[in-house]
Amino acid sequence: MKQIKHHLTEPLLIGYAAGTLPEAFNLVVATHITMCDSCRAALAEYEAVGGEIMLGNDPVDVAEDALAATLALIDNGSYVEPSKPARAKNSVFPGPLQEYVNGDIHSLKWRKVGGGVSQLVLQTSDDASVRLLRIPAGTAVPDHGHQGTELTLVLQGAFIDEEDRFAAGDVEVANQDLNHTPVAENGVDCICLAATDAPLRFNGFMPRLAQRFIGI
């Protein structure tokens, strides 16, 4: 197991456990947890908290025939939770991500966003957005700040910014206080999964102009 240094925060674990996060954030959380035992254990703890909150609620009466109706659902098999598709092993994309990405790194339809960086926006509900970023080794992503929350999970390679070094499995949780310029380390291209609940704010004039065209 690789040593993961940067983990999910408590609000994200609570949000995932409670099912209150935007889909884009859920994807980053589920992908990180697939890579990280420590956060997997932490999630189990926050789910246990959810169970105890559920038990502590004042119960609400169910319909008089609820039990019979449920047994009927069971008997006629009209409600069966959909099962998960099989997932490929040894992909750069951990299981949850494979359901959003068709293909491997080289066959994807990357779109250039300037400075050698390319992206692939994934389809999720529109309360937040999530994209794959491919940052060539040694290249910087334009300096940008955040209006909301931005999660960046490294899938391959590593980047360094004003905060620290982030390698495969590490997740950086950035808010409006952080302006940073991530630079991909030399070696392999850095592939990240990045989600945000607000548009990124680039600080230079040119990137901001470009932002209008590339939609980040």
Next chain:
Amino acid sequence: MFIETNSLTKVDAPVDAAAYGRVQGNSTLGTRARKVTPEATEKRMAWVVQINAVRDSKDRAAFAELFGYFAPRVKSFLMKSGASPDLAEECTQEVMATLWNKAHMFDPAKASVSTWIFTIARNRKIDLLRKQRRPEPEDLTWGPEAEPDQADIMGLQQETEQLGAAMAKLPPEQRLLIQRAYFGELSHSEIAAETGLPLGTIKSRIRLALDRLRHAMK
């Protein structure tokens, strides 16, 4: 993936929910273990036995017991999370049907019954209320050698009971904040501060189980 646990024997009455609502103004919670009554643990072990009875013999009486206790609480959680009474009712019935259909997936050494049902309700809430796809972590392959230990099962139920008791003793405003976070009433930044949740009660066992798994896989 799942583990056979046929050897459970303890059966008892359902839990008194009022115990969770009591406030006792004690905020010094940490990793310190807390005494829980044997009865409370037995109630939780009884739920485990009931789920196994559903799994092994499609036991409708056991299912009715679980339904009677959990369905009103699932419905309450869904309504507090924003579902209309009608939608919450529909969703609750589907959650309980899922409990029946997936009883073979339940592993009492990895989760307590309350935790497991909560996650089913949470998932159904995302599907039905939020109408979103639901990315999930890849399952771990726990492997066939991981025989569930009766002591582990009992220990986890006990620790979950301790967690519930510790949460009931949080100061009211702190407890309310945590509840609001779980009902989706707080934004990400509003819960950015540490919530002071008494997680120490269950932490060790869940982490221990993962450590053992990783060790076994080496």
